[in-house]
Amino acid sequence: MVKKVCDAYAALKGNIKAGNLGREGSKRRLRAESKPIVFREDAAQPFDDRILTWNPDARTVPIWTVAGRLKHLPFVCSDEAMVLLVSRKGESDLVLRDGMFFLIATVDLPEPEVFEPDGFLGVDLGIVNIATTSDGEILAGRALNRYRQRHRDLRRKLQKKLTKSAKRALKRVRRREARHAANTNHIIAKRLVATAERTSRGIALEDLSGIRQRVTAKEDQRARLHSWAFAQLGGFVEYKARRAGVPVVFVDPRNTSRQWSECKHTHRTNRVTQARFVCRSCGAVLHADHNGSRNIAHRGEAVWKRGAVNRPRTGPC
Secondary structure: OHHHHHHHHHHHHHHHHHOOOOOOOOHHHHHHHHOOOOOOOOOOEEEOOOOEOOEOOOOEEEEEEOOEEEEEEEOOOOHHHHHHHHHEEEEEEEEEEOOEEEEEEEEOOOOOOOOOOOOEEEEEEOOOOOEEEOOOOEEOOHHHHHHHHHHHHHHHHHHHHOOHHHHHHHHHHOOHHHHHHHHHHHHHHHHHHHHHHHOOOEEEEEOOOOHHHHOOOOHHHHHHHHOOOHHHHHHHHHHHHHHHOOOEEEEOOOOOOOEOOOOOOEOHHHEOOOOEEEOOOOOOEEEHHHHHHHHHHHHHHHHHHHOOOOOOOOOOO
């Protein structure tokens, strides 16, 4: 607990020094400096190697607590996670989630050198179709959107009941949708990285930072927009690609849905419907998301050739 308090105040001091809480005298900074730091009773608790030791062979951990040392506490994990525990480094966090305790460990793995790509696999991210590649492959989308809609309807129904059993049901299912969406994003990211690695290509993604502030959605579409986990998917693709040595670039998303990927004619009327793209200049027809992903692939290759990203070294320094 002492280390947790020290880390919290060190983080506050670092944010103030970096200017993340505003300038000196600003309301936000004064509020952060004057308000004492508090912790929830069930908040995560960090443990370093002095007070928590992993025994992978016996699959147990001894932990120092305020009540003394608890020995031979068993833990369970997958065989893949057990192999990764050999490379564990740093502190571990004990987390209480839905009545179960989880130990979160940091694993330090060597990164392979990024290879020189032979082109780029463009990935268009969307709400209807979560990911569409420049190869024409459409990943997930309809099934996950139906799942989210069922959970929204279920939550709405339970919130109207106002009974204890309804509240228990809400608590039981509150993280189920997030877990399902994260698992879907893991599957998509793994598939994208495997495709790029197999074809010796890099991955080009749209830089969608701030998209929720820039896009104005209709009332019936706001829930879908704000539950869109594009940042999580991008993070999954990025770290999986780094483990495989696959280069990843982020490109400007402007007009990727309005520009024809061949003749480069750009106009807002080119996007006839959500799924249909018709070039007003040459008359070419293609799936709109497929066309957008091809534009992203072209931009990714241009960014890479300009040297606007970290390039692998091809010779001696």
